[in-house]
Amino acid sequence: MPAAARVAALDIGSNSIHLLVAEADGTGGYRVLAREREMVRLGKSALGRGALSPRALRDGLEAILRMTTLARLKGAGRVEAVATSAVREATNGDVFLDQVRALTGVEVRKLTGAEEGALVFRAVRHAVDLGRGWTVLVDVGGGSTEWCTARDGTLRAVRSLEVGSLRCATWLDGDPPATAALEKLRRRIRERLARVRPPARVERVIATSGTAACCGDLADHFSGRERALPVGGLRELRLRELVEVVARLRTLTRREIASLPPVDEPRAGSILAGAVLLEELARRAGADRIYLCDRALREGLLLEALGAPAADGGAAPSARRRQVAELAQRAPAMVGHATQVARLAVRLFDLTAPVHNLGVREREWLEHAALLHDVGYSVHFQRHHKHSLYLISTAGLDAFDPREIEIVAHVARYHRGAAPKRRHASFAALERWQRVTVRRLSALLRVANALDRTHAARVVELYAALVKRKPVVVEVLSPYDVSLELAAARQAAELFEEVFERRIEFRPGLERPRRRRA
Numbered sequence: 001m002p003a004a005a006r007v008a009a010l011d012i013g014s015n016s017i018h019l020l021v022a023e024a025d026g027t028g029g030y031r032v033l034a035r036e037r038e039m040v041r042l043g044k045s046a047l048g049r050g051a052l053s054p055r056a057l058r059d060g061l062e063a064i065l066r067m068t069t070l071a072r073l074k075g076a077g078r079v080e081a082v083a084t085s086a087v088r089e090a091t092n093g094d095v096f097l098d099q100v101r102a103l104t105g106v107e108v109r110k111l112t113g114a115e116e117g118a119l120v121f122r123a124v125r126h127a128v129d130l131g132r133g134w135t136v137l138v139d140v141g142g143g144s145t146e147w148c149t150a151r152d153g154t155l156r157a158v159r160s161l162e163v164g165s166l167r168c169a170t171w172l173d174g175d176p177p178a179t180a181a182l183e184k185l186r187r188r189i190r191e192r193l194a195r196v197r198p199p200a201r202v203e204r205v206i207a208t209s210g211t212a213a214c215c216g217d218l219a220d221h222f223s224g225r226e227r228a229l230p231v232g233g234l235r236e237l238r239l240r241e242l243v244e245v246v247a248r249l250r251t252l253t254r255r256e257i258a259s260l261p262p263v264d265e266p267r268a269g270s271i272l273a274g275a276v277l278l279e280e281l282a283r284r285a286g287a288d289r290i291y292l293c294d295r296a297l298r299e300g301l302l303l304e305a306l307g308a309p310a311a312d313g314g315a316a317p318s319a320r321r322r323q324v325a326e327l328a329q330r331a332p333a334m335v336g337h338a339t340q341v342a343r344l345a346v347r348l349f350d351l352t353a354p355v356h357n358l359g360v361r362e363r364e365w366l367e368h369a370a371l372l373h374d375v376g377y378s379v380h381f382q383r384h385h386k387h388s389l390y391l392i393s394t395a396g397l398d399a400f401d402p403r404e405i406e407i408v409a410h411v412a413r414y415h416r417g418a419a420p421k422r423r424h425a426s427f428a429a430l431e432r433w434q435r436v437t438v439r440r441l442s443a444l445l446r447v448a449n450a451l452d453r454t455h456a457a458r459v460v461e462l463y464a465a466l467v468k469r470k471p472v473v474v475e476v477l478s479p480y481d482v483s484l485e486l487a488a489a490r491q492a493a494e495l496f497e498e499v500f501e502r503r504i505e506f507r508p509g510l511e512r513p514r515r516r517r518a
Helices: 054-073 085-089 093-104 113-127 165-170 179-193 210-223 239-249 254-258 271-285 297-305 319-328 332-351 360-372 384-394 402-413 432-450 483-492 494-500
Strands: 006-012 017-024 030-038 078-083 108-110 134-140 145-151 154-161 202-208 235-238 289-292 461-465 472-477 504-508
Touching (some): 006 054, 017 054, 017 297, 054 078, 085 093, 113 145, 113 154, 113 202, 113 319, 145 271, 165 271, 202 271, 210 239, 239 271, 271 289, 332 360, 332 461, 384 402, 402 432, 432 483, 432 494, 483 494
Parallel strands (some): 006 078, 202 289
Antiparallel strands (some): 235 289
16 A cells, blocks of 8 residues: 555544544545554643643653654554644643654644634544534533534534633642632633534534533443443433532542542543533533434545535435445446446335335335445455354444344345355344344345346346236346346346235336437
8 A cells, every 4th residue: 555545643632642643545435554642731831822841742752753653663654733722722732843843854733723623523423423403512621622513424614612621620729629719710621612503402412521421431430331332423411420420529538539440540630521511511502311422523634535425515415325335446447337236225115115014214224235235255255154244243334223224134045055044153043023024125125136147237127017916027127138136036036926925027128219329
């Protein structure tokens, strides 16, 4: 891989310095090669127009030198670096960046709050389907919070607020703090949040940053449950759980907080203030829950460097479709065939709707399974259907619910070979409704796959005649000889007939009329 195809994103934040090294994968996404994080806490001395302390300067420079060296060892052709509120506000921020440039050769860009928010939003939108309606995205940093509003997946506005976990921690006295100190902190936060006016109806509030993730981990820890898994790229944190986190933390000293498994030593002094801030942000948006996303500024910076569409460039492509397309590229020689099979599968799904009685979400699962059914060729052509099951199941498709991934993976697995059976361990482990869905969608996918038996995309269109209690007759239109496709479809129809208790017949349709040249 040429170095120019690899990029490093360096995020010099108020709390932490992050590095992400990745390479473009050719589908609008990227593959991560390295991640690094170090909590230097530049903002501890710099926020509020102060100066970066000598220790912060030293620790920051050492961390950046290590990270830029790692980036180059990983083959990064360039390092895109940005600095946020701590450096932006520090009286010696420019001196620090001059030292970074002299030591590493990297030019660091100081971001405005609006630029910071737009990059964070870009990262989240790349990973998450935001759906319809209004979304409020809050990125809780050490020195500032970026409040982004979006409608139907399109960024509408960004407000940068001078409230962050480190800044708020400087406003909170006591260890542990008294009730009066906590209420004083809430009043100061609310004064600053009064500057933003949320939409009248907010469909979802998404929070990013280490502070938000730590609050989610603490909610799981205090409730005694396993760490929640992301669903559609998001973890849910209910407001009442966040209130409980604040209530538990306020009784503990910083030393006791540092001993909690989800909290590391540097964050112990600011996590209570950060949790209060997150609670007040949720209340300001009128939400009874927050969705946590692990994407942040560094991922947005990386996408910018790789040329991904800007966050305000209109409706984003579906994150689910993008992730499926990225995985399909694991077997690039099969993408054309998979695209044709997916087209035929959803067409067959639509034509036979009165037979299978499935809905929109099942149609989407069928299309994704069709696009991925041959991804197992990237492992080996023999038993490739089983390799597809494994690859889809372990690919980290975080825009999907885990139960959806199980269905898509099994439908892809059963596009050929033995039909779904209870003696197959992974199939038997599915819930009953999943097994029923897999059998129905597999029956359709087998036929669609057969209709591209030659991998030449010869079938142009499908039509069907459905008469009650009579065979389903599928007319296959093509200007080419499709005898191989028809024979394969008749052979693949066994599962369809078993599952739906209807015979299905295939016949060649009329050739499309060709226009005469003028």
